[in-house]
Amino acid sequence: MNYTAIILIPLIPLAVFLVLGLFNRKIGPGVSGLVGVGGMLVSTLLSFYTAFEYFMVLGKVSGAYPTLVESTVWMNFTETLRIDMGVLIDPISVMMLIVVSTISLMVHIYSRGYMKGDEGYTKFFSFLSLFTFSMYGLVLATNLFQIYIFWELVGVSSYLLIGYYYTKESAVAAAKKAFIVTRFADLGFLIGILLIGYYTGTYDFETLNNPEGATLTHWAPASFMGLSVLTWGLILIFIGGAGKSAMFPLHIWLPDAMEGPTPVSALIHAATMVVAGVFLVARLFPMYFFVEEGFALQIVAFVGAFSALFAAVIALTQTDIKRVLAYSTMSQLGYMMLALGVSGYEGSQGLGYMSSMFHLFTHAMFKALLFLCAGSVIHAVHSNYLKDMGQLRKYMPITHLSFLVAALAIAGIPPFAGFWSKDEILVAVYQQNTFLYVVGIFVAGLTALYIFRIYFGIFWGKDNTYEHRPAESPASMTVPLIVLAVLSATVGFIPFSEFISPDRAGFDAHIDIPMAITAVAVALIGIGIAWMLYKKESGLATRLTDRLGVLYTWAHRKFYMDEVYLFVTKNILFKGIAAGAAWADRKIVDGTMNLIGNSTVLFSKKIKGMQSGRVQDYAMAFVSGTVILALLFIYLWTS
């Protein structure tokens, strides 16, 4: 393998970030766009080159894809614990390289058109590069701490990009919320790292994940509340992953994050950063699977399933198209988690793992496409809301077709990409747990319903009168759409199970015909309902929502999760604890100190009178002093 090439992949965006960031105001928009796209292009080519080298040239070594590690010490903690910086090449990291490069390149190109004329154009590209660099670092990480470092960095790039329109209050609030919620989750992650580091003595994925290694054969060095400490560590790490991947109940930041520019939503909040949580669980999959017979993995599965359902229901009721897509993302991420959660380890048992990665891959393509299309639409009509759209297929044919491809892909209609991965997931879930399978298939139907609801709402539906006649976006925006549409339609045919499986050996996956038919039928039903309700503007939808009443309101208000959080943070943390601490500090702690000071002053005022100049007082002091001294001497002498 050519390590120079691999190491260059993250370093090029870093260099771009530094150049654009430092000379922010000296570089014109034209140059910065070119530098950004050029840098990304080189990175992408290198990524594909690496993938080719790894899968095709190097291939399997003794029946499994090898793990290649190249690292250098960054900081030493103790004799055993240290932070390395390096690259780890294995099937999933190579796959992630492809995903990140492809999407990032497309988004870079798209942004040249989308952000045209924005005053922070150069800044925007530098942030994008920072994000891409961090994401590369994350997927290539060789150990828990390295992944944590880049985890934080993607978090901050996300913060900067969500808050890109920093004069908008809502954007600032959303950025803050995203950062703090994920930071809270990262707290779990960090504590998990500390726990695992303490009990296993290493942060290296290689050592931790080795099925024959000491960690996995002796997974219970100590227990806490009936569970192995390693299980606790893994649960805590999953909390970190859940925060980034917007799993219930840490999902509340994702819909708000749509305040960022749309290309950002496509890149960060749909395709790459939010899958970091899934990637993290996959990265530690052997640990999740072997420690305590996969107890933590069960939690992953159930949280994933619930989030998938929860988000899909909310997505049905939202009117902001980006928010619909955000909840859709959350729902699909839930799918991936669910698939990971039900996966086995060896051979075709690893179907869940493989399908999860597969879905991650296809989802990145079609979800990025959906966002970019949405961006294109928003660009044209200057609004995020369904009510301002309708009949747009007449004005924006390329966008329309791309969106349709993506919608079909996410709904799981063959032969589009989503069908293949989703089918594998459902098969994997069905093998493990029927209940979760029912949830999964129900969510599949909901997915088709909500995505076609906005599809019909945007491109069909009522005939809006537009102030400015909407026009198709410029080439810089439509070219990425076309590329991604082609990818969304075709990537499903990649034989993923050959390349990716938990034990790296690969296996043969095949379509389970009855399962596939069921899934497609459910999806078609969903599409059909959407067609009935939303194709033409009819009162049907509103009547239905009225009929559902409370249920609809609840879903529309996102089950009041924001309000709950607001209550907890504002009333309990902010007004309760923080205000309490501030008050206590001024009044009690400082008050005590001031009291000491004041009582000293008071005391001195009192005893100031002793030096009164009155002979009698002195005499009194003299007598008392003499008496006391005499007593003292007597006592000392006699004893």
Add this chain to the structure above:
Amino acid sequence: MDILSLFIVVPLLTVLVLLTARSLKQARMIALIGTLVQVAMSVNLLFAYLRERAVSDELMLFTRDLVWFRDFNIHYSVGVDGISVALLMLTALVVLAGVFISWKMEELPKEFFISLIVLSTGVYGFFISLDLFLMFVFFEIAVIPMFLLIGIWGSGPREYAAMKLTLMLMGASAVLLVGILGIYFNSGAGGGPLTFNILEIAEVQIPVEAQKLFFPLTFIGFAVIGALFPFHTWSPDGHASAPTAVSMLHAGVLMKLGGYGVFRVAMYLMPEGTLHWSWFFIVLATFGVIYGAFAAIRQTDLKYINAYSSVSHLGLVLFALLMLNKTAWNGAIIQSLSHGFMTALFFALIGMIYERTHTRDVTKLGGLLKVIPFISATYVIAGLASLGLPGFSGFVAEMNIFVGAFQHPEIPYRIASIFAVSAIVVTAVYILRVVGMMLMGPLKENSITPMEKATWYEKTGILLMLLPIIGIGVAPLWLSEMILESIQPFIQGVL
């Protein structure tokens, strides 16, 4: 003249020359040259240290010993190890930055710079002293000018703040003096003469009962200046009233004397006392870490926010020191450096913002990124560094502290570390709150007036502190190796 005594002589010479200055221009030029020489000296010291360390395995290098007071066996005794060298560099850089930030100090400039440099002399002396008494003398030299600097050049209720700060620090040094004398009078336990020399005392086993008695005194004496909860209340008021450069120097350097003293005197000389008392002070420190962060959330005055943030961050230093292992100690020292640069940077930026908007109330500010982009962007970076973002020194320090603290074999200590770790979330909250309210969002009245962009001296001052933060954050290995090497003998002494 040996290389260390220069650190006392050069500032004093600068002060002497400053006495002849007749205008602001002259005063600041002299101060600038003086502090530049100090920075050059500290860089030179760093390289000399690295060269010397390669060939010598003495505990302290460049030692020098002159009898000062024969009757009490007080010596002028100096020497450095990696920790002192790092802290000396911090001091030199922050003082230099402080001179840049005070470029336009119109009011009594000569006296201002003199006080500033006297203060720095005390700090230098403290870091190089190997004699407890000498150390104490320098400690006092460092504290006294604060009173003048806040009382004369301060703002707001400055007399109150100056008085409070000085009284609390003086109270602390009274306690400290008792502790030091306690050490002194027990230093003859090995049969030798009574001595103030740290290295000599370390050879002697101070009786355990005496250690139990004098450790808390010494610890509290030092920890007050390190803003240990609940003795931190001088710091918000003091910082809020102090002029910019003084806040920088105070928070950036002076508060580091606490951790350094705890490490070098209290813990090194009284290991049994440390073990006996550590749980108690860990509770205080952990509480302080979280409490400071929460208190910072509610403040509206920028300086108060930063002061409470310091309480939280320096709480971590003491917390890490008490965890008694070298990873945590390494983290504590790096945290001292990192916090020194970060908080000095913050105060410098706050000073600049105040100069332009005439308010420090975050609720009255908004959208500053638009009007003063350089200062605001630096503020964002400083904020991110402060909340422990990787790539900045704060992350390196905190991770060392957390990993180190988590290596403690006893479970309650590890639970305490989990509490301390949780402060990173609260820190994020108050930092982002300020950034969101003050720098982002729509412009508010105070921000609309056309504002001067950052001037060259302001930028220089900012960069002087920003570069080390990033430098340590990106490549921590050499620094942590240098510190670890110096910690090694201490950890053997204590454990």
Add this chain to the structure above:
Amino acid sequence: MERIIFYALALIMIASALASVMSRRMLRSVIYLLFVLCGVAGVYFMMDYNFLGAIQLTIYAGGIIVLIIFSVLLVHHIEMRMEIAKTSKLLFTGLACALGMAVFLSVIYSYEFEVTGQSSGTEVIDIGEKLLDYGEGGFILPFEVISVLLLAAMVGAIVIAKGTALAENKNENT
């Protein structure tokens, strides 16, 4: 017999002394003081220090008391009652004095005095000789010092008593 006389004297002295410091009428308190002084003189007589007793009677009981009475009459109305200090202060002072007394007495009683036997009485001539003796054991120097002191005190008393008047005169002259 002498015992009875002594005890009577002691009783009178203590009672009068107490009355003297507690009486709220100043003239009475002076008179009580007179009793004390006479009692002391009595003790001197009992100890065969006749000269001393005589001096005590003439100078103290005669001179000083008269002086004080004059001043009292000058500055006070006879019937005027003096204000006294706060009860707490009285109590506290009383306590301190009682304590001090206890300490003194306990020391005195715990000390073994070596009382020598009977001695001859003292003649005035002995005293005179001793006072004017400049040899060993003579008191010529203290005697002279006391003389000078007395002189200085007299001059001082006159100056102070006349001070303002003189100053006023001066002022008038100029």
Add this chain to the structure above:
Amino acid sequence: MIEGISIYELLTVSTILFFIGVYGFITRKNLISVLISVELILNGAAVNFVVINKYLYPEVLQGMIFSIFIIAVAAAETALAISIIINLYRKISSVEVKEVETMKN
């Protein structure tokens, strides 16, 4: 030496006198009364001198002569004090101790 009376009894009396004087000195608010108390103290001390002279060292006269000196000094002191008091009375029409404090200004 008094027949049948030990030194202890005499010293007790003098001590009592002394402390009564001290008590008066501290508690009385009037300058003349203070003066009276001082006289008591002086007398207590003088008796002490005499008694110790008589009982322990009868062959010398130190104690007695000191008593004579005390009497002399007392006389001088009284004279001075009285003159001051009278002078003061002329100025502030009071001989209360607390009034005298105004002199400090």
